[in-house]
Amino acid sequence: MSASVEDSVAPAEPGRGDDGAVEDAEATLLVRWGPSAVVVVAVVLGAALRIWFLLTPTGALDGDEAVTGIMAHRIAEGDDLYLFFAGQGYNSAIEQYPQALLFALGVPEGAFTLRLPQLAMALVSIVLLYRVGLRVLATRWHAALAAALFAFGPYPVIWRGVRSSGSYVAEIVVMLVAALCALSLAEAEGPPRLVRAAAFGVLFGATYQLNPAAYAMLVPLGAWMVPTLWRDRRALAATAAGLVVSLFPLGYWRLAAGEVPQPTPGTRPSTPLSRWGDLTDEIGRQFLGLAHLAGRPGWPVGLGRAVVALVLVAAAVALVQHRRSIVAVVTFRTEGRHPFTLVLLAVPLTVALYVGSKYAWFTTEPRYLFCAYPVLVLGLAAAPPARRWWGPLTGVVLLGLVAVPSVWLVASHADERPEGRDEDLEEAVDLLVAEGERFVYADYWTAMNLQFEAGDRLTVGSLNVPRFAADRAAVDAAPDPVWVASAGVNTDDRGRMRDALEEAGVEHRERTVGLVTIFDQIDPDVRPWEIGLGEPPP
DSSP states (O other), X not given: OOOOGGGGSOOOOTTOOHHHHHHHHHHHHXXXXXXXXXXXXXXXXXXXXHHHHHTSGGGSOOHHHHHHHHHHHHXXXXXXXXXXXXXXXXXXXXXXXXXXXXXXXXXXXXXXXXXXXXXXXHHHHHHHHHXXXXXXXXXXXXXXXHHHHHHHOOHHHHHTTTSOSSSHHXXXXXXXXXXXXXXXXXXXXXXXXXXXXXXXXXXXXXXXHHOGGGHHHHHHHHHHHHHHHHHOHHHXXXXXXXXXXXXXXXXXXXXXXXXXXXXXXOOOSOOHHHHHHHHTTHHHHHHTTSBOGGXXXXXXXXXXXXXXXXXXXXXXXXXXXXXXXXXXXXXXXOTTOOTHHHHHXXXXXXXXXXXXXXXXXXXXXXXXXXXXXXXXXXXXXXXXXXXXXHHHHHHHHHHHHHHHHHHHHHXXXXXXXXXXXXXXHHHHHHHHHHTTOOEEEEOHHXXXXXXXXXXXXXXXXXXXXXXXXXXXXXXXXXXXXXXXEEEETTXXXXXXXXXXXXXXXXXXXXXXXXXXXXXXXXXXXXXXXXXXXXXXXX
């Protein structure tokens, strides 16, 4: 991995004639512009793949995404500001501000337009990976391979990486920009160095709010910067200043909420050993794109486990091979270090953070490993040797092993969720508003989508997971609120609501709008929690 960018082109032989000079010029042109062309194609195909996914029924807006839509709407209207995902003290709301800007500019509020900032950041990440790859990989072609790999997956990069779920995609951008700042710090002088140092400080501090798992990459980057910062105290001061600036939002939260925010997404019983088992099996297979959500379907389980083990062994071997560079990085020396070592160091740190965190019990999807995708992609892109035919062949095989399963999973799961619920919710909103209804109860997975569709026309109280406490309190205080249920992403609560009303002997009217059911004229005026639905007011 110590080969330079130019190593992929044979040097000119002295004494050759014009034909040799032409061949050299063509080779140089291929090296300099060929990889850039690959990146352009990767961005275009990556955009097409993600847009295709968003337009499938499986790409429909789920309740958590609808929360971000409500947040963006209220930011655009000037009704509220958010530092974190509504109702909690973790998962930054940074992505909701560009969404709010789009809404404020008059872009129609809908599922597709809500994800436009995530789509843009995903495509920017492809280019940023190429730029980082130019600094840590052997050749420009290796860097282009990294960009192409990320354009196609693995599958969770598509499934989660283009959804509006908080700050997953934003943190990828933050990590890659921070990497560029750190890796170029030593070569910069004067104001450019100070700007890069300050930017790294801001990004390092902001990561606490976005996704602390990204520190597996940012801590080695910080160690890489130490020798330069030690020699240039102005750059050190700029880094510290940037870090302080990034902490202001946390200070605001402390004053407003009376507590320091903690990234605590809830726990279930698990142990470091069980989390290691998840990492080397179900989560690892999903992370590599070898299996769908919850671990099936995908590659045969045994083969998937073998690939996970192979990747971990390859990383361990590479760590041993780069041991001298690792020692140089961790002891803050510049002699003998190689930038690819930063990618390798992120691997054991990622594993340690995952296995050591009691919050990493969730195994339906590898969400707590999402920040590790740049590490995975750069590591895979480093594998092909820098040779004329064996290297490209290996790169093509790697790209196929990532792209084919990713595209297959998008295609095979394109219609696994009910289609048209958003349109049915919109029709139900129009009906309720026309009848003068204002307040609605619904299960969380229905309530959030209904509120996003309604905008300011309805107030929807979630019967569980109280993201917007004021909305729930308003519905609790209202006389004769309507109840709504639906079948859609993560839910089909229609039968449950109907059964609860009938078993309690409560008279009601029931109307159906496609996948949405409206319950009203409820007599007597019971509240859902009184008949076993949802939670009572806090």
